[in-house]
Amino acid sequence: MSSETLKIEISWPASMTVPAGATINAQLWAGNASAGYSLIGDLDSSAAADSSPAILEIPYSQEDLQSHDGKTTWDYFHTSPYLAHDNKRLNIGYAQKISIAEAKANGWKINLR
Known part of the structure; x- marks a missing residue:
């Protein structure tokens, strides 16, 4: 099956202290409107959190959905x-x-609290 990549743009408030070497991490799940039922990948995906926003890229296939x-x-x-x-x-x-x-059409932007 063909593979696609979901890009998630994650930003955080300027008031949040983020030390050098920090990462942004997430697990990606596929599911319905109420809950996630299938984990995509094995572990947390991560990217350097050098500046806000950071981009997290998670590969997935149609089989994952x-x-x-x-x-x-x-x-x-x-x-x-x-x-x-x-x-x-x-x-x-x-x-x-x-x-x-919506994620495929417009991307996904998340603002941390």
Whole structure:
């Protein structure tokens, strides 16, 4: 199956202290409007958090958007991005979701609190 890449632009308030060497991290899930059911990839994806916004790129395939039994196609991405440094989270990762169609058409921009 062909592979695509979801680019998530993640920004944080200027008032948030982000030390050098920090990363932006997230797990990407596919699911329905209520919940994420299939983890895309094995671990957290991460990118350097040198400046806001940072871009997180997560590869996925159409197979990732199917339920394990193959009978349902998921229509939402779910994630809870967070900043980290020295194995410590710098913020609370609030759950975010977007329809897959909207993410493909317009990209995904998330503002951390």
